[in-house]
Amino acid sequence: MEARTRSGSLSIRNVGKVYNPGGAKVVALEDISVEIRAGSFCVFVGPSGCGKTTLLNTVAGFDTVTAGEIYLDNVLLSAPEHAPQPGSDRIVVFQNGSLFPWKTVLWNAVCGPVQQGRMKYAEAAAHARELLARVGLKGIEAQYPGELSGGMKRRVEIVRALINEPKILLLDEPFRALDALTKSVVQEYLLELYDLVPRTVFFITHDVEEAVFLADTVIVMTTRPGRILKILNVDMERPRTHRILTSERFLAIENEIRAAIHDEARKAFEAGERELAA
Amino acid sequence: MTAVPSTRLHRPPRPAFAVGMMRWLRAGSNLEWALAIISIVGLILLWEYARPLGVPGLENVPPPSEVIRASAKLLSSDIYWQAWGLSLRRVAIGFLAAQILGVPLGLALAMNRTALDTIFPVVEILRPIPPVAWIPVAIIFWPTRELSVVFIVFLGAFWIVLLNTIGGAGSIDVNYRRAAQSLGSMPRDMFWRIILPATIPSIVIGMAVGMGLAWEMLVAAEMVAGNTGLGYLLWQSFEINAIPQCIVCMVSIGIAGFLSSEIIRQLGRYAAPWQRQQ
């Protein structure tokens, strides 16, 4: 599947991240190297505390790396002495949602291009309505985020991100708070939008099934310190439907990751508890 | 400086920003320490040289040097310490009376909905009357001036602790109440081991704010109706045009109010240890 879009290739080279809160050195990331093709759907999966979010923050520009470099379309994005800046080419959909609760759904959806002055409000609103309809959310433009259900908020946030046509869409466990049914629905809509205009996706999750279902490439990470354990290609054709969830190829990949993750998760579980006990 | 220098003037505000002065000093970074010293020293210098510099308005305010000389004289006179003793006693009695009456009444009202619906409206019509307006009635009603002043101090602290106790006891999560019921609590267990501990944080806030208001009321009552105490001394100094002495009294009352509120807050942290581990 050749990449139809030119931009959005991400190259992470030997990236490391060390925190030292109060002197105790905590190695969050160690020697992370991965090449993400432009327009590919890349999912990072691993137990809690393996540095997935930290890596996302360094790409998004909210955090700096202490070792290695990150290149976006072969332009230096982040390095130890080069502090990255957030920008609308790398938009993040956060775990607990970040729709402005005091603004209406429509205002939220169009605020990217409008605030940057790239688009008039009317033009952006038309574009936003079209995208909202595509994710099954017609007629809620005047409502406030507080009145929406979890699944609806997530979809508005994805529209708010995609309307900026970012080079990379970053999602930090976006569907964690949703129940299984709503999660299936929103996954389906996300894939529809992705198939429409494939752009690079940097997706983080705990849920192995979700990872394999969405991804072209699955990157399995370990914990303490955060390292890449395994990179698997999911060469299933797109557009994907939930039917593939019971195919042999799918179950094979899923069980391979589940096995690798299981003892990592138990290690994280015990380590997490020991840490809390200390 | 420890913090990574942000290229923009503004870094996102730290959510855990300390508000109270004590906490602010502990949590302040070097930058904030430097700015604090600059601003306070700057203010004092501006005040000192206001008269020669002809700063409008400040010329008839005595400079700090005069105030320090006046404070040295005042601190050595026993009138000052007598005034301190009297004021402290009045605040202590009025404040304690407000807690002894306010907390149990608040808890009782929160436990009994009928009593609350009957008595709370009376509170609602009496509370908006500024306690200072009660001074004439207090003077008439109470046999001695001392009791009048203590009554006004009591009034200042009473409403706030009563309302906070009612609010705290009334807003306990229904899940805790139900869990306690299922586990077989007798009414006395429910009160002593569930409702009271859950209300302590709100009571402490009511007390800390109440202490501040107690000092406000003391100054008002002593100025208007008192013949001794710091408030009266302040007013008397003003009437004999000893302005530096006035300022010393102002600062003394300020320190007294600050220290007593901080003591209450520290006691509060001790009484609600589970909150500290947030």
Next chain:
Amino acid sequence: MSGSSIWKGATAEVVVDSLYKSYGDEFNSKLVIENCSLTAQKGRFTVLIGPSGCGKTTLVNLIAGYERPTRGRISVDGVEVRAPSSDRLAVFQESALFPWMSVFDNVMYGPSVQRKLSAVQAKEESTALLARVGLLEFRDKYPNQLSGGMQRRAELARALINKPDVLLMDEPFRGLDAMTRQLMQEYLTHLFETSAQTILFVTSEIDEAILLADTLIVLSRAPASTKAVFAVDFSRPRGIEIFKSARYSDLKAEILDTLFEEAAGAFSSASRAYAETVEGYALQRSRTSS
């Protein structure tokens, strides 16, 4: 968690008999449960599953005794339920651990207020139970210092020390991340298999329901009533390996058909958020009919 079961959970049968529950006054009353009858057998793991918002939580509240039925009767071993009691203890989605008590005091609360056991005896049992749930070194911590999974286990310990006839659980693992959730499910299954405690478990996740249940009851859409009962006859002790078996996907397909019928039926009247549930069941159904 090795070791024989230190405590032998008392077990009892819960019978819900043509139950009705409505809220509001006589002008606009909302019927939440309509003519619902079901039985949770003694020493069995019974799971209730139904479309979201169908009244599952209300049913748990009624069995726990927090609310009174409008009509009909709930009885445990023949005795009608009239008020909350330590025979029927519940664990809800949000933690109800008392934040102002340490973990140990939380677990000790039941025995100490019921004044049945001596102080020494209660201490011993609490310590043993905390060891059993792996939280002994956290005994003096406050609940807000624990992780989600640990809070769940502490709450389980606080309930089980009172040897309830019935343990009620209303979507207790909902907020946990996928990893912790799976570990907690395995953990609860093991705890049940070593105690045969009567458990009534409510969830909206189908895989969780099948892994845990001996009997699986599908509730209709609001107002709730019993739609179908499935016997989940996987052998015990069980683990996640059942997800690979053919029996699992047949059972799941059957349950999904029932649930989809119920949810779709409600689609017209329900709110937009409810539409997600219907689409979700439809998508999950297409998963299994490969």
Next chain:
Amino acid sequence: MLRSPRPYLGFLGIGTFFLAWYVLVDATHFWRFRELPGFVSSVREWVNPNPVYGISLFTSDYYLHIWSSLYRVFGAFAVATLLGTTIGILMGWSRIFCGLTFPILELLRPIPILAWIPLAIILLPGRELPIIGLTFLAAFFVTILNTLLGVRSIDPVYFRAARSLGFSELGILAHVIVPGALPYIFVGLQIAMGACWFSLVAAEIASGQAGLGYEVWQAYYYVQFETMVIIMATLGFLGYVSSALVRLVARRLMRWRTRALAGV
């Protein structure tokens, strides 16, 4: 005011309060209560077309005092709100500005408002300005602090979202900081309104020549106790109405909170 399902209980409570007042003072002159003005005599004075002491619902003096107190309170409150919120937001927005101003604010805040009376009288010419100045000061500190708290309470994720969506610094100020801090600002304004009335009465007693505070002291001084009660009741009523006004404005400006609470 807690919404109680049985409002008649409230009237019962208030009725009992007035009954107790009548029994203790008018009827039995019990203990020290005999010194206080009676319930019946006070009400009669209040509704008397030509009151004994010249202050009743029908006399112009009554409304003169009310008006002079009202314009002082609302004038000072408006200025304090404008200045206080602006400075509070600036402090929340810029770390350096906050570093400079916060220490001074924290040093001055514990000093009780009325301790400022001497300085207010020295610094501000005339008799009117010191009163308004003091009323302003009472509201000013509270507003700044609560606005600052409001800005600090905004979840950092909204700043990150805004920044990655390309908001300018001004865009963040207008669309994240101000609306985000609004709930806390209105908590502050509620307290500020109460503080305004408190310091107004004290300032008027100390140095005014008109206004409800001045009048309550005059009434006491000239042993016109009925008038004193009338003024106190009026102060209570105006205090309650002005707080209710602030709550009303809050509900209108923060529709997203009220609809969110009602909606889902």
